[in-house]
Amino acid sequence: MKIAVLAGDGIGPEIVAQAVRVLNALKTDGLGIELEYGLIGGCAVDATGEPYPDATHRLTSQADAVLLGAVGGPQYDNLPRQQRPERGLLAIRKKLNLFANLRPAMLYPELANASSLKYDVVAGLDIMIVRELTGDIYFGEPRGIETRDGERVGFNTMIYSESEIRRIAHVAFQAAVKRQGKLCSVDKMNVLECTQLWRDVVTEVAKEYPQVILSHMLVDNAAMQLVRNPKQFDVMVTGNMFGDILSDEASMLTGSIGMLPSASLDENNKGLYEPIHGSAPDIAGKDIANPLATILSVAMMLRYTFNQEEMARRIENAVKKVLAAGYRTKDIDEAGMKSVGTKAMGDMVLAML
Ligand SMILES: NC(=O)C1=CN([C@@H]2O[C@H](COP(=O)(O)OP(=O)(O)OC[C@H]3O[C@@H](n4cnc5c(N)ncnc54)[C@H](O)[C@@H]3O)[C@@H](O)[C@H]2O)C=CC1
Numbered sequence: 001m002k003i004a005v006l007a008g009d010g011i012g013p014e015i016v017a018q019a020v021r022v023l024n025a026l027k028t029d030g031l032g033i034e035l036e037y038g039l040i041g042g043c044a045v046d047a048t049g050e051p052y053p054d055a056t057h058r059l060t061s062q063a064d065a066v067l068l069g070a071v072g073g074p075q076y077d078n079l080p081r082q083q084r085p086e087r088g089l090l091a092i093r094k095k096l097n098l099f100a101n102l103r104p105a106m107l108y109p110e111l112a113n114a115s116s117l118k119y120d121v122v123a124g125l126d127i128m129i130v131r132e133l134t135g136d137i138y139f140g141e142p143r144g145i146e147t148r149d150g151e152r153v154g155f156n157t158m159i160y161s162e163s164e165i166r167r168i169a170h171v172a173f174q175a176a177v178k179r180q181g182k183l184c185s186v187d188k189m190n191v192l193e194c195t196q197l198w199r200d201v202v203t204e205v206a207k208e209y210p211q212v213i214l215s216h217m218l219v220d221n222a223a224m225q226l227v228r229n230p231k232q233f234d235v236m237v238t239g240n241m242f243g244d245i246l247s248d249e250a251s252m253l254t255g256s257i258g259m260l261p262s263a264s265l266d267e268n269n270k271g272l273y274e275p276i277h278g279s280a281p282d283i284a285g286k287d288i289a290n291p292l293a294t295i296l297s298v299a300m301m302l303r304y305t306f307n308q309e310e311m312a313r314r315i316e317n318a319v320k321k322v323l324a325a326g327y328r329t330k331d332i333d334e335a336g337m338k339s340v341g342t343k344a345m346g347d348m349v350l351a352m353l
C-alpha cells in the first residue's frame with residue numbers, strides 16, 4: 001500500500017514527522033506500506049510556482065492514501081489567488097473526488113478540564129461531523145473581485161447539485177446507522193435556496209434509512225447548540241463552509257483544535273487524512289504544536305482506507321495512554337501535568353504503541 005506524504009507548511013512538517021514515526025513503527029510490525037513524499041501548498045509554490053504541482057498529483061493519484069499536514073502562511077497571503085497555498089488543498093480534494101469529510105469530535109475523559117465547557121456538559125462527547133468537501137461556495141462559479149458601477153465587488157457562488165447532496169447524505173446516514181442512529185442536517189434554508197435544496201434532498205434520502213432519526217437545524221442555531229448542549233448530537237451533516245466552521249468550533253469541546261483528525265474519502269474509500277487545523281504559523285518551528293490530531297488521522301487512515309481496525313485502535317489506545325499518563329502539549333496543558341513538546345509527544349505515543 002502506497003501512502004503519499006505531503007507535509008505542507010507551518011507546523012505541517014513537525015506534526016507529520018510524528019505521524020510518520022507511528023506509520024514506520026507499524027511497518028516494522030508488519031504493516032505493508034511504502035511512503036513517498038511530495039509538495040503541496042506554499043512549499044510547492046516556492047519550488048514550482050504551483051500549489052498543487054502535476055508531480056504531486058501523479059504521486060497522490062497512484063497512492064492508496066494521502067497523509068497531509070497543513071498549508072498556508074502569511075508570507076503567501078499576497079500571491080495571486082490561483083497560487084495561494086489553500087488553492088492547492090482545494091485542488092487535491094477536487095481532483096481526487098474526496099467529497100466526504102469525516103471529522104469526529106470526541107472528548108478523551110483525561111482532557112475534561114481542557115474543554116471549553118464544563119465537565120457534565122461534555123463528558124462522553126462523541127460527535128461525527130460529516131462535511132461535504134468538493135462543492136458549495138468554496139468551489140462555485142462565478143467567483144471573483146471586479147469593478148461594477150465604479151466600485152469593487154467581491155462575489156462567490158453557493159451551489160450544490162442534487163446528486164452532490166444525495167451522495168454525502170448517504171455517507172452521513174450510513175455513519176448514523178453504525179452509531180446512535182441520529183442525524184442532524186445543518187443548513188440555512190430560511191434564506192439560502194441552495195440549502196433549501198439541501199434540506200429537500202436529505203429528507204428524500206431519509207426514506208431509505210427508516211432506522212435513523214433525522215432532524216434539521218439552521219446553522220446559526222447549530223453553532224449555539226454546540227456550545228449549549230453538544231451531546232444532543234450524534235452525526236451532523238452539512239455543506240463545505242458550514243462544516244468547516246462548525247468543526248473548528250466543536251474541536252474546542254474536546255480541549256483543542258490540535259486533537260481533531262479527519263478523513264476525506266472518495267466513493268471507494270481512497271482517502272486523504274489530515275488534522276482539521278491549519279498551518280498555525282504563530283507556533284511553527286517551536287516544537288510546541290500538538291501532533292495528536294495528525295497521529296489520530298493515521299488511525300482513521302488504517303480504519304477507512306486499509307481496513308485495519310485493530311491497528312487503528314492500537315494508535316487510539318496509545319494516545320489514550322499518553323493522555324492518561326499526564327503528557328500534554330501546551331494547547332491542552334494544565335497544572336500538575338507533564339508538559340512536552342511536539343517531538344516528545346511523538347516519543348510518548350511510540351512508547352505506548
Ligand atoms: N487544512 C489546512 O491546511 C488549513 C490551512 N489553513 C491555513 O493555515 C493558516 C493559519 O490559519 P489560522 O486561521 O491561524 O488557523 P490554524 O488552525 O492554523 O490556527 C488557529 C489557532 O490554533 C492553533 N493551533 C492550530 N493547530 C494547532 C496544533 N496542532 N497544536 C496547537 N495549537 C494549534 C494555532 O496556533 C492558532 O492559534 C492560514 O494560512 C490558513 O489559510 C487553515 C485551516 C486549514
Ligand SMILES: CC(C)CC(=O)C(=O)O
Nearest residue numbers: 086087089090244276277
Ligand atoms: C484552508 C481551507 C481550504 C479549508 C479549511 O479550513 C479546512 O478544510 O478546514
Ligand SMILES: [Mg+2]
Nearest residue numbers: 244245248276
Ligand atoms: Mg478549516
